[in-house]
Amino acid sequence: MERSVDSELRQLKEKILTMGGYVEKALDDSLKALIQRKPELFDNVYEVEKEVNQKHIEVDEACLRILARQAPMAADLRLVVAVIKINTDxxxxxxxxxxxxxNAKRYITEPPLKPLIDLPRMAEEVRAMVRFSLDAFVRGDVALAEKVLAMDDLVDGLKNQIYRxxxxxxxxxxxxxxxxLNLILIARNLERLGDHATNIAEDVIFAISGKDIRHGGGAGAQAGSTQK
Amino acid sequence: MERSVDSELRQLKEKILTMGGYVEKALDDSLKALIQRKPELFDNVYEVEKEVNQKHIEVDEACLRILARQAPMAADLRLVVAVIKINTDxxxxxxxxxxxxxNAKRYITEPPLKPLIDLPRMAEEVRAMVRFSLDAFVRGDVALAEKVLAMDDLVDGLKNQIYRxxxxxxxxxxxxxxxxLNLILIARNLERLGDHATNIAEDVIFAISGKDIRHGGGAGAQAGSTQK
Structure with missing residues (x-):
């Protein structure tokens, strides 16, 4: 029989996945609106973000409930603490x-500035970071989480290139x-999305391995959670 | 006699205060370097930020230890969960x-652009938000935390004015x-500092009153934790 804490943790993970799905949908619609110049998609983004906010509150409540009722230990405790942080990200x-x-709303009311330079490529990279960080969480896949950390440098490089x-x-x-300026700000929004995916990847690694790899505490991949 | 959980929570609060002191020092030095054009202060900022990162890890470890050993309940549990989030902020x-x-480093190598427009004023407001959010945490002062939430709109307004x-x-x-562009980016950095102070204020209110005022859950002061 499933332990009661297992069933609650399973439900917690499902909530995070639903929330992650909303975030992906909001991101996809905002990028599609920008790249394909479809202003009718902006309202979807605002609607979906409300769902994200609703889940944000639910996940926090669920974490508190599990901590209070189950007093989880070791890996279970690390998972709940990781979820508190992933929820914020x-x-x-x-x-x-x-x-x-x-930023895109203002941009697409005027003629485009060349073909958006490297923004679509940067968006694709960030999109992949978000997907991989969520997949790493579901599957408990440390290698995939480490891949996310490694991708962050490329995204930062693209942002600087776009800026120049x-x-x-x-x-x-x-x-x-x-x-x-609108495009510079969108590149920064994307960079920050990448930073949040990096934070999630770090939390996944911590939840699974118990290793805190932030601030240079890990070997190999760069693990900074800095945001510009 | 002090309960063991009380003694651990007291130490946790002290760690957050020390960390908050480092953040204030880093912020003050970065602003002084910009406004008084003192490049020699930048190294202080980088040094102090390392201390912040060190405390970040220590606080997380302390929170996990308290959750594992003490299984705190009710207000104690809310405090620990709030500290996990405040630590991230x-x-x-x-x-x-x-x-x-x-951003300031590049800026002060060239002649100033007029007298920095409203940036020093915006910096002062944000500086006050940071101080008040930390004071609200130490004193458990909900009214002061609510004041921080109310200040966020003014800061957003100043940022938009500076941008235009x-x-x-x-x-x-x-x-x-x-x-x-350097000044526009610094205004955004300040805005985000204000957003983090707002997040801390929301966590203080939650820890003390058990009320989740995020995403429009509270009466009165605007409680969004949005970041641009």
Missing amino acids: LERMGDQAVNISH ELITYIVGDPKVTERA | LERMGDQAVNISH ELITYIVGDPKVTERA
Whole structure:
């Protein structure tokens, strides 16, 4: 028979997965609205983000309930503490999808600035980081979580490249200033989504292995949880 | 005689206060370096941020230890869960002080752009939010925490004002693009510091009253934990 703590932890994981699904949906719609210039998708993002916020509260309540009733130990306790943190990251990822929408909304009312430079590529990388971090959580897959950590450097590099390129656009033609700034801010929103996926990956590694790899505590992959 | 859980919770609070002190120091030095143009202060910021990261790990370990050994209940449990979250926010506030330094470093190598517009005022507001959120935590002062929530709107307004003003600078003279962008990014770093202080205030209110006021769950003060 399943222990009562196991059943509660299983339900907790399911809640995080549902929440992760909402975050992915919000992110996808915000990017599709930007790249395919479909303003009708923005409302979806705002609606889905409300679901994320609702789950945010539910997950926190579930964690408190499990800690109070079950007093979980060892790996179970680490899992609950990891979920408290993952919950916060997911909620902020929902906020970032909304921020992308705000910045994209202004952008797509005007003619496009060249073909968005490397933004679609950066978006794809970040999208993969989000997916992998959630998969790593479900499967308890440390190797996949480590892959997420390694991807963060590429995303940071793309962001810097986009920034430099857009500055040369502005200097060349100040009339593009607002549009270029919108894209710079969207690149930062994406970078932060990548940072949150990195945080989730670190929490997964901690929950499974008990190893705190943040702040250089791990071997191999870069483990900083910095955000710019 | 003091219960063992009380003694551990007291030590936990002290750790958070020490960590908060480091965050304040890092923020003060990064702002002083920017406003008084003192590049020699940047190294202090990087050093102090290392202390913040060290405390980040220690606090997490202490929380896990208390949960495992003491299985705290009710208000004690809420306090530990709040500290897990406050710890994350403080660590990211340290990151933001570093980001301000990165952006300010580039800025102060060139002649200033007018007298920094409303940035010093915005910095003062955010500085107060950080202080009040930590004071609210130490004293368990819900009214002070609510004051922090109310200050967030003013900070967001200042950020938007700074953004609009800097765009007109760029459009008027593209040579100032990089410097203006540095200031726009610093305004965003400050805004995020304010958001983290808001998160801390919400966690303080939750720890003390058991009320989750996030996502519109509270009466009165605006309680969103959004970040742009």
